[in-house]
Amino acid sequence: MDLYSNCISIPIKVYIYIDAKKRRVIIPKDYLTILVNELKRFANWKGKIRYSWFWSAGVHVPNASATIPGLILVNAEWATKIVLNQDNPHMHDAFAMTIGHEMTHQEKDFYYFDLFTADGKFVNWVDEVHADFGGVQKGLDSSRSRALFAMKYKLSCKKKKDKDTRRDVDKQLDEFTKL
Numbered sequence: 001m002d003l004y005s006n007c008i009s010i011p012i013k014v015y016i017y018i019d020a021k022k023r024r025v026i027i028p029k030d031y032l033t034i035l036v037n038e039l040k041r042f043a044n045w046k047g048k049i050r051y052s053w054f055w056s057a058g059v060h061v062p063n064a065s066a067t068i069p070g071l072i073l074v075n076a077e078w079a080t081k082i083v084l085n086q087d088n089p090h091m092h093d094a095f096a097m098t099i100g101h102e103m104t105h106q107e108k109d110f111y112y113f114d115l116f117t118a119d120g121k122f123v124n125w126v127d128e129v130h131a132d133f134g135g136v137q138k139g140l141d142s143s144r145s146r147a148l149f150a151m152k153y154k155l156s157c158k159k160k161k162d163k164d165t166r167r168d169v170d171k172q173l174d175e176f177t178k179l
């Protein structure tokens with residue numbers, strides 16, 4: 001264990017424990033190493049990636065955030081998926097795509113705070129699509145089929161809609177035609 005080991009907070013550990021109990025599955029003994037290794041895949045990135053319970057407490061959708069420059073926060077739901085779905089290759093791809101998506105936001109964002117105007121919605125929509133493409137390129141070597149399975153995995157995890165996972169193409173096209 002190294003610099004990453006202290007990034008797994010008690011609330012994250014408790015969240016995984018409760019989730020595993022709910023699902024009646026056993027947490028692997030080396031789950032902290034599993035969590036650390038999943039982040040080590042992105043060791044070449046210049047910023048930091050950390051698990052954060054506080055960032056989206058209570059949201060049961062795997063998600064990540066790139067609001068703070070140089071830092072990507074991964075929520076507790078992702079942490080529990082990483083531990084409990086370790087043997088699912090689509091989970092690893094979905095995580096890589098999520099991190100790639102957030103890395104793309106960190107590189108260059110056209111983020112527009114005026115969410116309520118047509119221009120603002122359009123700029124944000126373009127920004128999200130751009131980040132999705134960046135995620136596939138960075139996380140999955142631009143593999144279309146891996147992206148498709150990764151997206152299906154993410155959809156299967158989704159109970160509620162959230163900002164970064166609602167990549168519903170029909171809805172997007174519908175919004176786009178209204179602009």
Ligand SMILES: [Zn+2]
Nearest residue numbers: 105128131164
């Ligand atoms: Zn995004």
